[in-house]
Amino acid sequence: MKVKTYQAADSEQAMRMISAAHGPDAVILDCKSIPGGVELVVSWEEPDHEEENFEPVVHLRRDAPAATGEKTALAALLARQRKSAPTPQRAEPPQPAEPARQNIGSAPQMVWSQQEELLTLKQELASMKSMLMSQLKDQNWQQLRQEAPAEQFACQQLMEAMDLDPALAGKLKERIPADESESVQREMLKMLLCRKMPIAAPPTSGAICLVGPQGAGKTTAIAKLAAQYVMAHGRDGIAILTTDTARVGAQEQLRAYGRILQIPVHSAQGYEEAARTFKVLQNKSLVLIDTAGMSFRDKEGLRELETMLSVMPNTRVFLTLPADTESYVQSEIIDAYSRMNPEGVVVSRIDEAMRLGAILSNLITHRLPAVWCSNGPRVPQNLSAADAGKLVNMALRMAKGFAPGKSAAPASQGAGATRLSVMG
Missing domain, CATH: 3.40.50.300 (P-loop containing nucleotide triphosphate hydrolases)
Structure with a gap:
């Protein structure tokens, strides 16, 4: 691939020169306004026997003949970009060729606007991932609700209010008898969490x-x-x-x-x-x-x-x-x-x-x-x-404020949800 820079009075003259030199296969790498006109960086494929990878900058005079024929969509886009750029108060001659070659490098330079777009895209992807993970957790909890016996409804909603992982909640549910009362199920859940919670003594030296x-x-x-x-x-x-x-x-x-x-x-x-x-x-x-x-x-x-x-x-x-x-x-x-x-x-x-x-x-x-x-x-x-006991007790206290099951519970189970909200 070869790279070449064109500087002209406007985008129409630059596009005419690029089309005449390289045909439709040229790819626009960069376009920016410079004092006295515009600068375009293009690339195209050449046979391997070519010796030079970079061509000198080509300048077009402002008094060059205007392009004939209908403007292309790319030319119109470049013209809009040039009009939106601040107009210099005084026209200056185009920059010399050698500094322009130094700015080309082996790859096109990334402008600040593109970097901001990438940052915005990363934030949107992170937000989308958070939303998908939340939806996946909700689906797992819905599946657990359907599989749980009616007698375990209160305990199920308590684990969801604590924000436990659905996979862990499913394993804990299997260890809690469904025929026990709500208070006993709650104490058994607390005991299981304390047993499973890994704790290590802090070092002192x-x-x-x-x-x-x-x-x-x-x-x-x-x-x-x-x-x-x-x-x-x-x-x-x-x-x-x-x-x-x-x-x-x-x-x-x-x-x-x-x-x-x-x-x-x-x-x-x-x-x-x-x-x-x-x-x-x-x-x-x-x-x-x-x-x-x-x-x-x-x-x-x-x-x-x-x-x-x-x-x-x-x-x-x-x-x-x-x-x-x-x-x-x-x-x-x-x-x-x-x-x-x-x-x-x-x-x-x-x-x-x-x-x-x-x-x-x-x-x-x-x-x-x-x-x-x-x-x-x-x-x-x-x-x-x-301390496992203190962490689990704190997690249970925090779960009270989330009124578990009020929006997701069926109407027939509303009494169970109400009992759970005051169970702590």
């Missing part, structure tokens, strides 16, 4: 690294852990290491906590500096490592983070998972960070969540234990060791 997406609460959790350690063991055996150089203010936030607690806070940029700093801190009883937030879609960023962790041996990794995100997003975060072998989860942003069934379902399904729970921004009060 060694190197602890928190990873997770942007805004999950890693830095605040690091500050809470540091404050709790200082209150229990003093400030001599602890240090903080941050590798988050991307987010503005991340290091300053930790340094502010470090000054308050009177503990050292170190920052590292790059693998070598992180390895050197980590080696110096080996004499500390507890080293808390903060990392940059990475989206589960950022494959390159996750690989870099994995490499960063590899230079800090014997570091225990914990995933910071926000409880207020959608269930399928939580699942994708867990899958993306599984390459780092996290030992457990910091359940964060519980105070921002409407329901906790999604986080319970994902931890049970992925068999990833909860280690800490963060239920607010206060340091150090709003961080505690994970």
